[in-house]
Amino acid sequence: MGDYIVRATAADHQIRAFAITSKEMVEQARSIHNTSPVATAALGRLLTAGAMMGSMMKGDADLLTLQIKGAGAIGGITVTADSKARVKGYVDEPMVLLPPNAKGKLDVSGAIGPGTLRVIKDLGLKEPYVGTVELQTGEIAEDLTYYFATSEQVPSSVGLGVLLNKDNTIRQAGGFIIQLMPFTDDKVIDQLEEKLKGMDSVTKLLDQGMSPEQLLEYLLGDFGLEMNDTVPASWYCNCSRERVAKAIVSIGSKDIREMIQDNKPIEVKCHFCNHAYNFDIEDLKEILKAAKR
Structure with a gap:
């Protein structure tokens, strides 16, 4: 049990x-x-x-x-x-x-x-x-x-x-x-x-x-x-790619733009379960659009 x-x-x-x-x-x-x-x-x-x-x-x-x-x-x-x-x-x-x-x-x-x-x-x-x-x-x-x-x-x-x-x-x-x-x-x-x-x-x-x-x-x-x-x-960890993307949005447009200018994909790990989520440049551009809304 x-x-x-x-x-x-x-x-x-x-x-x-x-x-x-x-x-x-x-x-x-x-x-x-x-x-x-x-x-x-x-x-x-x-x-x-x-x-x-x-x-x-x-x-x-x-x-x-x-x-x-x-x-x-x-x-x-x-x-x-x-x-x-x-x-x-x-x-x-x-x-x-x-x-x-x-x-x-x-x-x-x-x-x-x-x-x-x-x-x-x-x-x-x-x-x-x-x-x-x-x-x-x-x-x-x-x-x-x-x-x-x-x-x-x-x-x-x-x-x-x-x-x-x-x-x-x-x-x-x-x-x-x-x-x-x-x-x-x-x-x-x-x-x-x-x-x-x-x-x-x-x-x-x-x-x-x-x-x-x-x-x-x-x-x-x-x-x-x-x-x-x-x-x-x-x-139980309820993290997901969508939740992590929202967390990236919360850091603000300026920082997201800098990530895009670096021209490198980023990896974000969940603090709780260590699951890694990868975001490429196209993903970051989509996240930047969401941040501007």
């Missing part, structure tokens, strides 16, 4: 929860971008979160963008997701190599450094919703936990994990988001906090072979867990 998300509620709908297995999408991203281990872990965590957050949106045309900008060697990470939990993403510097952190793990926090997390939701309204927070740890899960609490005023717990094989392919990837509704009883909150405090790391749970259902059972089995539905999740 491919990647999928389980959506659930618990404690008489006082808690809503999401859990995902994202091994295939993270492996696809690693393969496309040829990322180093630490870049794979960073991008994989954000893709995993993006798929779950995308599945929270209602409209077919709704679009979520997660952007991390950091002062570390990785530069930044961009992930987009739609309401069908289809995601794509890239890192600015995919080949970053860093020694392990003090715990002997991949140093995602060190690769990202201090910076900001921006969440953009395009819900078809006049203006997109934009929430920006300072990174708290650079480990991504904690930063998203902080974002939900401060920007959306939804107390949440986010857990994300990416585990690599010795050949740097993906062994396991997944995670969870648990959120408290405004009417949640204090007793439930205290009980949940205790449970989360004592839990094993997401990576360890995934390495035990836990499915999203088992992950939720482990976390919320004592809270009257109700599984609601499952949603397929996948890597």
